[in-house]
Amino acid sequence: MIVPPLRERDREATELMDAPGCDPAALERTYARFRFVNAVVAGWQVTYRRHLRPVLPRDRPATVLDVGCGGGDLARALARWARRDGYRLHVTGTDPDPRAHAWATGRPPVPGVEFVRARSGDLLAQGRRFDVVVSNHLLHHLDDEGFAALLDDSRSLARRRALHSDIARSRWAYALFSAGALPLSPGSFTRRDGLTSIRRSWSRAELHAAAPPGWRVERPWPGRNLLRHDADGA
Numbered sequence: 001m002i003v004p005p006l007r008e009r010d011r012e013a014t015e016l017m018d019a020p021g022c023d024p025a026a027l028e029r030t031y032a033r034f035r036f037v038n039a040v041v042a043g044w045q046v047t048y049r050r051h052l053r054p055v056l057p058r059d060r061p062a063t064v065l066d067v068g069c070g071g072g073d074l075a076r077a078l079a080r081w082a083r084r085d086g087y088r089l090h091v092t093g094t095d096p097d098p099r100a101h102a103w104a105t106g107r108p109p110v111p112g113v114e115f116v117r118a119r120s121g122d123l124l125a126q127g128r129r130f131d132v133v134v135s136n137h138l139l140h141h142l143d144d145e146g147f148a149a150l151l152d153d154s155r156s157l158a159r160r161r162a163l164h165s166d167i168a169r170s171r172w173a174y175a176l177f178s179a180g181a182l183p184l185s186p187g188s189f190t191r192r193d194g195l196t197s198i199r200r201s202w203s204r205a206e207l208h209a210a211a212p213p214g215w216r217v218e219r220p221w222p223g224r225n226l227l228r229h230d231a232d233g234a
Contacts, residue, residue: 026189065128079112135163
């Protein structure tokens with residue numbers, strides 16, 4: 001295996017699953033395997049305990065928005081973890097891609113989880129707000145305009161905190177994922193697109209430089225960036 005230098009983001013690289021005409025069977029297998037990939041590499045249980053759970057209200061139902069939710073595995077996991085911890089939580093997963101929305105709504109329902117086909121700006125225009133806004137593996141998909149719009153929308157939508165988790169680009173992350181994802185690769189885009197995602201992702205220094213004032217970059221899990229914004233008083 002040849003590991004590319006990865007000194008700079010490869011903004012021109014495109015993921016196979018983003019193509020409108022990609023193989024639908026391979027796309028469905030990829031959505032199905034996201035749950036396993038995220039459980040191993042995304043570290044959301046740690047992020048939930050350290051950064052999300054502490055700001056959830058207990059005196060009323062809490063609300064979370066998962067932007068770019070894809071197949072919805074994070075939204076469902078957050079609802080399960082919060083219910084286990086005694087919180088009344090409603091999670092809204094939003095994604096404009098009709099294929100992702102169809103997959104998410106086609107899975108067995110989880111109490112407290114809904115999926116809507118929309119962008120974050122659509123919900124902002126509707127006047128909706130949430131206690132916490134999150135995203136997973138979304139930042140590296142965005143161009144500069146989309147990145148700025150997401151952060152602007154998140155600040156307005158989140159009453160308490162916004163948390164955007166993504167890959168931190170590195171050669172060791174590329175090498176480990178290349179080897180570790182081999183069992184998940186057959187019949188799906190998991191390995192190929194995962195490596196493309198790493199090439200497109202930010203280093204911690206790049207993300208720190210790109211983020212506007214009020215946002216901080218943290219490392220909640222090896223190989224991860226967490227871009228965090230706290231509302232006033234949170």
